[in-house]
Amino acid sequence: MDAIRTEALTKHYRVGFWRPRPYVALDALTLEVRQGxxxxxxxxxxxxxxxxxxxxxxxxxxxxxxxxxxxxxVGDVAVRRRIGYLPENPYFYDYLTAEELLxxxxxxxxxxxxxxxxxxxxxxxEVGIGAERRLQLRKFSxxxxxxxxxxxxxxxxxxxxxxxxxxxxxxxxxRREVRQLILRLRDRGGTVFFSSHxxxxxxxxxSRVAIxxxxxLVASGHLxxxxxxxxxGWELVVTGLTEAALxxxxxxxxxxxxxPLGAQHYALELPIxxxxxxxxxxxxxxxxxxxxxxxxxxxxxxxxxRQVADAPRERGLGTGT
Ligand SMILES: Nc1ncnc2c1ncn2[C@@H]1O[C@H](COP(=O)(O)OP(=O)(O)O)[C@@H](O)[C@H]1O
Ligand SMILES: [Mg+2]
Numbered sequence: 235m236d237a238i239r240t241e242a243l244t245k246h247y248r249v250g251f252w253r254p255r256p257y258v259a260l261d262a263l264t265l266e267v268r269q270g271x272x273x274x275x276x277x278x279x280x281x282x283x284x285x286x287x288x289x290x291x292x293x294x295x296x297x298x299x300x301x302x303x304x305x306x307x308v309g310d311v312a313v314r315r316r317i318g319y320l321p322e323n324p325y326f327y328d329y330l331t332a333e334e335l336l337x338x339x340x341x342x343x344x345x346x347x348x349x350x351x352x353x354x355x356x357x358x359x360e361v362g363i364g365a366e367r368r369l370q371l372r373k374f375s376x377x378x379x380x381x382x383x384x385x386x387x388x389x390x391x392x393x394x395x396x397x398x399x400x401x402x403x404x405x406x407x408x409r410r411e412v413r414q415l416i417l418r419l420r421d422r423g424g425t426v427f428f429s430s431h432x433x434x435x436x437x438x439x440x441s442r443v444a445i446x447x448x449x450x451l452v453a454s455g456h457l458x459x460x461x462x463x464x465x466x467g468w469e470l471v472v473t474g475l476t477e478a479a480l481x482x483x484x485x486x487x488x489x490x491x492x493x494p495l496g497a498q499h500y501a502l503e504l505p506i507x508x509x510x511x512x513x514x515x516x517x518x519x520x521x522x523x524x525x526x527x528x529x530x531x532x533x534x535x536x537x538x539x540r541q542v543a544d545a546p547r548e549r550g551l552g553t554g555t
Contacts, residue, residue, distance in 0.1 A: 235305040237394045237425035238267040238290065243299035245285050246551065256551045259285040261449040262299065267427055267442075269393075272420050274436030274457075275429040277446035278538045283429035284322050286446075287398045291319050303394060315343075318392035322399055324383030328372035332363055332382050335371065336389060343390045357385040360418075362411055376403035384412065388419065395419060397428035401435050413439055433463075433534030447538055448549060462537050468504040471525040472517055475500050479520035488513045498522075503530070 243263040246256040260282040267273045277283050288294045290301055292309040306313045326335055333354055340350040358364045361381040371379065380403045387395055400416070401409045416426050416439060430436060436443050437457060444454040453460050467490065475498050483489050483502075491503040504510055510527055518524065532540075 237269045239302045246297045272426045274440035274443035281446040282449040316393045318387035318395040320387040320397040333367040394425040465529040467530040468510040470502045472522040473499045475522040
């Protein structure tokens with residue numbers, strides 16, 4: 235049984251006041267997410283990610299198509315207890331403290347007082363706001379509210395969690411903490427389906443991704459297998475590199491471009507045809523030291539720009555008037 239399945243899931247919004255016309259927010263999305271998977275749902279702003287999550291949560295209804303969670307149609311009451319959801323812009327009653335809010339949600343799930351206290355305390359620590367548990371939410375930053383939202387989403391030990399842009403509003407440290415939390419959820423056997431417009435959020439986290447642009451699925455699979463994101467070369471940063479050694483490596487065709495970063499400190503671009511370890515040992519033999527080695531691949535942003543440029547289209551359906 236899959237954790238999530240959608241079949242030609244489609245959503246049209248009606249836009250325009252005087253001449254309402256359908257706008258295709260999601261166009262026949264077919265997707266399968268397996269249990270125990272961390273699945274990245276990627277796409278630029280306006281791609282249809284939030285629309286998809288809302289359809290899965292039954293906050294809105296599809297124009298056509300179907301969706302299932304844990305083998306049951308979305309909206310099945312028994313399934314609702316087994317899932318968690320972080321909305322794109324979680325909004326909470328400002329005058330509650332983080333602790334009171336989570337305690338309230340825990341009571342909705344029917345946990346008894348002692349269990350609620352235990353659960354809420356451990357969740358607040360897990361999302362890194364244990365110290366602020368008695369602070370009213372109106373004093374929380376966007377990043378802290380995001381953490382409250384995440385705590386709320388995993389309060390009931392859900393089997394499948396839906397996170398809409400869980401890293402948004404977080405600084406690099408916060409992003410890393412959320413990444414680690416997602417991996418912990420996976421290690422406990424959970425399925426995590428999260429949306430993001432940032433490729434790097436997915437790179438270190440996901441078994442598979444789906445890429446959505448303008449309401450359509452444009453690619454899906456393992457990120458490393460998606461053609462567009464295959465490594466196109468290497469960037470090698472070294473220090474202690476003498477000009478003589480650099481010149482020799484360049485003449486041998488091992489280096490496509492050298493950007494000086496400081497004295498004897500360079501960022502070197504290696505063509506994909508050259509093995510980086512060979513070049514590295516050649517350079518270190520001449521006294522250079524490795525600072526970093528990074529694969530160069532297309533970014534999600536570049537990919538989107540190319541997708542959209544390749545297939546410009548109107549998202550309306552035609553009015554028929
Ligand atoms: N209630 C609505 N009415 C009309 N258009 C909408 C509505 N909600 C979203 N849209 C449009 O549908 C498209 C997809 O939106 P959304 O699913 O929020 O994208 P994403 O989450 O990927 O940024 C956007 O162009 C958005 O403007
Ligand atoms: Mg969104």
